[in-house]
Amino acid sequence: MNQTKEERHILSVLVENQPGVLSRVAGLFSGRGFNIESLCVAATTDPLVSRMTIVTIGDMGVVEQIKKQLNKLVNVIKVVDFTGTDFVQRELALIKVRARPENRAEVLRMVDIFRCRVVDVGSEYYTVELTGDEGKISAFLNLLKPMGIKEIARTGALALAREKK
Amino acid sequence: MKRLTGAEILLESLKEEGVDTIFGYPGGAVVDIYDRLVKTDIRHILVRHEQGAVHAADGYARASGRVGVCLVTSGPGATNTVTGIATAYMDSIPVVVLTGQVPRGLIGNDAFQEVDIVGITRPCTKHNYLVSDIDDLNRIIREAFYLAKSGRPGPVLIDLPKDVMSMKAPYRPGKKIKLRTYQPTYRPNLRQLDKVVRLVKEAKRPLILAGGGVVLSKGSEELTRFARKIVAPVTTTLMGLGVFPPHDQLWLGMVGMHGTYRANMATSCCDLLIAVGVRFDDRVTGKIETFATQAKIVHIDIDPSSIQKNVPVSIPVVGDCRLTLQILNDLLEKEKLNGIPEVRAPWLDQIEEWKSTRPLAYKQGQVIKPQYVIETLSRLTRGEAIITTEVGQNQMWAAQYYHVDRPNSFITSGGLGCMGFGLPAAIGAQVAMPDKLVVDIAGDGSIQMNIQEMATAIQYRLPIKVVILNNRYLGMVRQFQELFFGGRYACTAMECAPDFVKLAEAYGAAGLRATKPEEVELVLKEGLSLEKPVLMDFVVEKEELVYPMVPAGEPITEMLLV
Ligand SMILES: Cc1ncc(C[n+]2csc(CCOP(=O)(O)OP(=O)(O)O)c2C)c(N)n1
Ligand SMILES: [Mg+2]
Numbered sequence: 112m113n114q115t116k117e118e119r120h121i122l123s124v125l126v127e128n129q130p131g132v133l134s135r136v137a138g139l140f141s142g143r144g145f146n147i148e149s150l151c152v153a154a155t156t157d158p159l160v161s162r163m164t165i166v167t168i169g170d171m172g173v174v175e176q177i178k179k180q181l182n183k184l185v186n187v188i189k190v191v192d193f194t195g196t197d198f199v200q201r202e203l204a205l206i207k208v209r210a211r212p213e214n215r216a217e218v219l220r221m222v223d224i225f226r227c228r229v230v231d232v233g234s235e236y237y238t239v240e241l242t243g244d245e246g247k248i249s250a251f252l253n254l255l256k257p258m259g260i261k262e263i264a265r266t267g268a269l270a271l272a273r274e275k276k
Numbered sequence: 277m278k279r280l281t282g283a284e285i286l287l288e289s290l291k292e293e294g295v296d297t298i299f300g301y302p303g304g305a306v307v308d309i310y311d312r313l314v315k316t317d318i319r320h321i322l323v324r325h326e327q328g329a330v331h332a333a334d335g336y337a338r339a340s341g342r343v344g345v346c347l348v349t350s351g352p353g354a355t356n357t358v359t360g361i362a363t364a365y366m367d368s369i370p371v372v373v374l375t376g377q378v379p380r381g382l383i384g385n386d387a388f389q390e391v392d393i394v395g396i397t398r399p400c401t402k403h404n405y406l407v408s409d410i411d412d413l414n415r416i417i418r419e420a421f422y423l424a425k426s427g428r429p430g431p432v433l434i435d436l437p438k439d440v441m442s443m444k445a446p447y448r449p450g451k452k453i454k455l456r457t458y459q460p461t462y463r464p465n466l467r468q469l470d471k472v473v474r475l476v477k478e479a480k481r482p483l484i485l486a487g488g489g490v491v492l493s494k495g496s497e498e499l500t501r502f503a504r505k506i507v508a509p510v511t512t513t514l515m516g517l518g519v520f521p522p523h524d525q526l527w528l529g530m531v532g533m534h535g536t537y538r539a540n541m542a543t544s545c546c547d548l549l550i551a552v553g554v555r556f557d558d559r560v561t562g563k564i565e566t567f568a569t570q571a572k573i574v575h576i577d578i579d580p581s582s583i584q585k586n587v588p589v590s591i592p593v594v595g596d597c598r599l600t601l602q603i604l605n606d607l608l609e610k611e612k613l614n615g616i617p618e619v620r621a622p623w624l625d626q627i628e629e630w631k632s633t634r635p636l637a638y639k640q641g642q643v644i645k646p647q648y649v650i651e652t653l654s655r656l657t658r659g660e661a662i663i664t665t666e667v668g669q670n671q672m673w674a675a676q677y678y679h680v681d682r683p684n685s686f687i688t689s690g691g692l693g694c695m696g697f698g699l700p701a702a703i704g705a706q707v708a709m710p711d712k713l714v715v716d717i718a719g720d721g722s723i724q725m726n727i728q729e730m731a732t733a734i735q736y737r738l739p740i741k742v743v744i745l746n747n748r749y750l751g752m753v754r755q756f757q758e759l760f761f762g763g764r765y766a767c768t769a770m771e772c773a774p775d776f777v778k779l780a781e782a783y784g785a786a787g788l789r790a791t792k793p794e795e796v797e798l799v800l801k802e803g804l805s806l807e808k809p810v811l812m813d814f815v816v817e818k819e820e821l822v823y824p825m826v827p828a829g830e831p832i833t834e835m836l837l838v
Pocket of ligand 2: 719720746750
């Protein structure tokens, strides 16, 4: 294919909530050499339907093919590509950052600026909860890095289309 | 309401689907099903290996256009089906595979003869199911058949835990299947077809490339009508052989790695390529950047994911091949096409020239040429036999020299290229078409991969014929070694092989052998006339090569020729 510019795409995939569906989707990506940046899955208001939010990177041809292949899976109800549309995107991260007495104030200041919360306090580490888009999370991580990050857990991106105003 | 066991519900549901034959092999996990099966009027064909069961069901499906069904036990029975399933998957063949499974309570415990066959076959089935609730059993079976045969067909597997088969539940016949998540597009977009009509009228050098989708959609007649109407030459992929009459002026032969000179040249020089039911496999396109570069490409296929996958297409048309061609033919009825033959004349002349200067050719000398065997077979049977093939040189010579004259009659493992396919597939085809002559064109290597199925042919009195092109080599691999590896024949000589004539006799079949060219016709005539399974061993030239040949990754115009 000629359109070879690689781009990040957020796909929202509604699937039947059945055993094996996650494996079908994940297997499709690995089997065909598509890449998964993150994948997030949970039930929707309809208990028979789950939503997967998949972040992938590829050129137009590849992403077209990914969408077609996803649509071909019998358990897939709908595939939406948010790229080029108006959507809200969020990710949640839990970060264990070193909080010795001498830098506690700095950590708390950062937490304040980024409007996140400390959800657990230990003698050496604070666990901070942050939500935001990709940019916000990486900015926050970059600032915390010099203080020492012990562990992080991230959900991967979640997204929904914006409603008409 | 009637209460039936799971096994009985299964069999009732199969009957609802019109199943008349099952290819299978029993075992502990399916013993309940077998106990009931023999009380129905469904015919069971006991194969000798589960791979054979799937290939036979596949051959049955390809020959008849119906869904092939097989039944095997859990664990090793199930894993033995995987190659057969992958074969059917690659060629989009409707097969339903029923596998036994350990009782639900033991699943996940590494129980005796437990494998996660649903997990194993996820990437090579169109869809698969584990029946974990007997109330779903009838629906799942109905869905499985619907999925297998609708849209782009393919194999569907159903895993049946033993306890579900023996427990009882109320049974009601299933309702019409409708899946909200699965609705194949049969009707093409008419606006796209208007564009196709316009291109057809503008084109000076059109070419039709037909594939397995035309066979699967039963579109051969519409295709022939279409080609003649627009006066466009026709080539097919390996999977499309038989959809166009082989003696028609417009027929070019097969395209691709071992395609004819004229088909490959025409593909490169055409200004309009109408591709119907193909998926542009690398064996067809060669180097993709140089494929049909002068052409606008119209691509008709029922599977949207096949379109724009490998080659950029000017006009994508998602739809059933037969229906689309039929609508195109109707649209063309309304068009003035009387100038067309004149416009096409230079193009057809060019093709005629390619055809006469570089025809398929070989020289028959002292030793039997494999091509000569196939050509003689084609002549003796007037192209009317159902041919199955193994894989390798034998398969390519069969494709080149057997002039198959109707669809569903050239049965070969195209996508997977699976050695061992031909014999069990011939068995399945013969079961489906008891009155037809069915011939497996085989290599000495491939035939040994499922030779045990000779016993099946004998047991059920299936008078299949096997033509072995015995070159004492894994010939196709040897050909690669000769051409691209300095003639170093690493592990491709079949230094030890059975005496195929004696082997045939040991099974209770007839065995015949030809070692000289003048014996070829006699052996074929005798073999074809016998009303039982026959193995014919043709001792052919050891180092014959399949020509033309496009080295992998080269443009298809870069053919090595005789
Ligand atoms: C199951 C399987 N294993 C290996 C191969 C690789 N392979 C392709 S053609 C071929 C040689 C086949 O030998 P034979 O059946 O004698 O046919 P010939 O090419 O000699 O006509 C082999 C080994 C294959 N296609 N399938
Ligand atoms: Mg051989």
